[in-house]
Amino acid sequence: MNTGQDTHLSEASRGKITENIVHFARTLRKAGLPIGPASVVEAVEAVVISGLRNRDDLYWTLHAVFVNKHEQQPVFDEAFRIYWKTHGLVEKLLSILSPVAPAGPKEPEKPKVGQTRLSQAFETNRKREAAETRPQVEVDARFTVSEREVLQKKDFAQMTATEIAQARRALQSIQLPLDKVATRRLVPAGRGRIDPRRTLRASLRAGGNVIDLRHRKRAEQHPPIVALCDISGSMSQYTRVLLHFLHALSEKRRVQTFLFGTRLTNITRDLTRKDPDEAFLLCTDSVADWSGGTRIAHALYEFNRKWSRRVLSGGPIVLFISDGLERQEDSMLEWEMDRLHRSCRRLVWLNPLLRFDQFEAKARGIRALLPHVDEFRPVHSLDAVADLCIALGDRGKSNRAHDPRQWLHRVA
Amino acid sequence: MTSGELPKSIEETQGLLDSAGYVADRSLATVLHLALRMGRPLFLEGEAGVGKTEIAKVLAASLDRPLVRLQCYEGLDISTAVYEWNYAAQMIEIRLAEAEGNVSREALANSVFSQRFLIRRPVLQALETSSAGAPIFLIDELDRSDEAFEAFLLEVLADNQVTIPELGTIKAGEPPITIITTNRTREIHDALKRRCLYHWLDYPTAERELEIVARKVPGAAEQLAQEVVAFVQHLRNNEDLFKQPGVAETLDWATALTELNEVALDPEMVTDTLGTLLKYQEDIDRIKGSRAHEIVESLRQDLFAQGQSPQTGPLSR
Structure with a gap:
């Protein structure tokens, strides 16, 4: 059945198509799309088979093969536009493919040009973004809230081998609340x-x-875990440990990790790297707002709208790691937290402030959030993953100690 | 082109969908054409209610082939998706053999695990070719199944075969036309996506949506259809909703208003029937009342300003 249209293609013209698609695929790969040799072979087959008439057909044909996530479309779109425009290649390709093949154009331009232009295009994009991010001097750190968007990159200290071993050991003994759920299998x-x-x-x-x-x-089965970690100035010193914890945890179960300061970033893919240091390097690269201000309400809003339907399947435990100090004062925070609470199995709030004896749930943000969490837990010294495990594990102790309501009553 | 035969070009594919009442844009027709020609599964992603499942149904109807549907859910396993042995009949077979006496154990095992006692579930049915050709195999809402089932599907999708330990491998004579849909409630593994052609089904443009409404709700007044579509498009583009209305909701709404004998949008009626369009209370609260009034007013002005709208009667009743 497939032979009908292939036959009029000579070896040479097929070779030209292949060459162009190979180069295009290479460009896409450079731009970060995961494209293997198998998809290139497939793309050539698809182009030969589809009987394209115009540029759009070519676009959708290649799109079907090379893109497999909605998020990849903008990159593909840009790459397609630049690559196939600068060359005027589409017309040549179409002329090769059409049954009445007119004499082919002389020499195909060197695809190198397109490559550099595409990378230039991406380069300028990056530069533009960099220009927008004015570095600001960070003044306040812990126990303060700021709304300024301080965009800066931060390096993780490397984790020592003993630390990793300790973390693993501690993790093996950890038991989260409601740790096992029966599946239907x-x-x-x-x-x-x-x-x-x-x-x-x-x-x-x-x-x-x-x-x-x-x-x-x-x-x-262990239910999946979704972690929302605050990385604002007041929290960022804890994040290193937290990320190590989540990284180790993801070896055993499905973990989705989000970081938020002034904006929300999904770093789940970055954390899947086996080597923790490599994984954290990727995280630092993809997050732009380390140690900036916090907009908890906004982050929750964004999570609920964009991600909740995609990651909250299978009844996950949501770990909300934040000090709850929010400057923006309106009902939005409470509202969004309520929504989050209603769409997960259990919402656990880990708050480092709680380890201070004189802590009282007075701050407005904390009071807004408390009614909507199932558990309110301290994270003790937070210097090591082991401590975090102890804090979270808490085997045998009654859950009453972590009931969020008692904190509200205590102040009232 | 006779029925049952696959379309030969993108235009024919589009025509095929069109003749069955599915208004498709060229990008979808291109991908579908490729999927049919290359014999690859088509992986459709998109928001709820944009017509993903409908494609499979339309394809089955217009190609005149059987539709095998596998609705996914958590815990879906081999015995409900692929095959099951008829245990009761097997037990009886064993007892009969016993009564007859001297039947060898091997012969008994062979007869008990034969095609006769096999109950075919959707996946196995999809591998059977009927007189009309290979069936359309719809794997609906794959994101609802668990990862274990997804891994099992790899064999089916890549090689069009299923391995039953007691019987051996069953291979499809002609590979089924497979369509997979997901709502993105969870990420599907890359290994599975790699074996498919991917397409993101977006909300339709105003023009295409109007055509869909005209086709599916033939009783709707022209002005009503135009205003309904403009209203829905406005909600999708400009309002900050938790769940945007899909095409299915547009059709529901148009049908509801037609049933109520409306010929144009009336802000009060909009508020009363908003439940067919929006499915979250906070979305309804945001739009109903004065907001609905404003939107209707502004879109009336837009439609009027365009001047292309063919209606001649007065705009308000």
Whole structure:
């Protein structure tokens, strides 16, 4: 069936198409799209098969093969525009593909030009962004809130091997609240419901005379974790430990991590790198607002709108890590927190301020948030992952100590 | 082109969808054409209510092929998605063999695990070719299933085959036309996406949406249809809503208003019927009442200013 349109293509013209698509794919790869050799082969096949008529057809054909996430579309779009425009390649390609192939153009321009232009285009984009971010002198650090958008990059100190080992050990013993949930999937078990399939196979082993009952039960699984970490000036010194903690945790379960200061950043992909230091390097690169101000309400709003429907499936535990000091005073904060609370299994607020004895839930932001969390926990010294695990684990202790309501009553 | 045969060009694909009442833009037709020609699964992503599932249905109807639908949910496993043995019948077979006496164990196992006792679930059905050709295989809302099932699908999608331990490998004679939809409630693994052609189905443009309304709600007055579409487009583009209305909601709303014998948008009626369009209380609160009034006023002016609107009657009733 596929042969109908291929036949009129000579080896040479097919070679030209291939060459162009290979270069285009390479450009896209440089721009950060994950494109393997298999998709290049596929793209060539698709272009030959599709019987394109115009530029748009080519666009959507290549789009179908090279893009596999909605977020990648802007990059693809830009790359396509630059690459196929500067060359006037589309017309040449179409002329090669059309059955009445007129004489081909002399020499295809060197694709190198397009490459440099695309990278230049990306370069200028980056520069423009950099120009917008005026570095500001950071004055206030902990226990203060500022709304200024201080955009700066921060380096993580490297984690020592012993630290990693300690963290692993501590993590193995950690038990989060509601740590195991039954899924709807069934697995073989010693007792439980009867498993007809295994029963039958087992009985056949004995020739069917004895029915040897086998059982199965619902599989249990760690629920996924979604972490929202505050990286404002007052919190950023804790983030290193927190990220190590989350990185180690993601080895065993599905963890989605977001950082927020003045804006919200999803760093889940960055954290999937095996090596923690490499992972954190990526994080620091992708986050622009380390140690700036906080806009908790805005961050929550953005999370609820853009991400909640995409990451809150499967009933996750949400870890909200912040000191809750918010300057913006209106009902938005309470409202957004309520929404978040209603769409997850359990909302745990980890607040470093809580470790001070004289802490009282007086700040307006804290009072707005408290009614909507399930647990309100201190994070002790926060110097090591091990401490964090102890704080979170809290095995056997009654949950009453972490009931958010008692903090509200105490002040009232 | 006779029915059942695959379209040969992008134009034909578009025409095919069009003839079945699905108004598609050229980008969608291109991808669909490719999927049909290359025999690759089509991976459709998009917000709820933009017509992802509908494509599979339309394709089945217009190509005159059976539609096999697999609705995904958490805990979906092999026994509900692929195949199951008919245990009761197997038990009886064993008892009968027993009564007959001297049947060898191997022969018994062979007869018990044969095609006769196999219950076919959607995936296995999709691998069967009927007289009309390979079926349309719709894997709906894949994001609702768990990762384990996603991994299982890799074999089906890449090689169009299923392995049953007791029987061996079952391979499709002609690969099914597979369409996968997701709502993005969770990220699908790259390995699975790599085996498919990807397309993001967006909300339609005003022009296309108007055509859809005209096709699907033929009873709607022309002015009503125009105003409904303009209103919905305004909500999508300019209002900060938690959940934007999809095409399905537009159609529901147009139908509802038509049933109520409306010929144009009336702000009061808009407020009363907003529940068919918006599904979150805070969204409804934001739009109802005075805001709805303002939007209707402004879009009337826009439509009037365009002057292209063919209606001649007075704008207010």
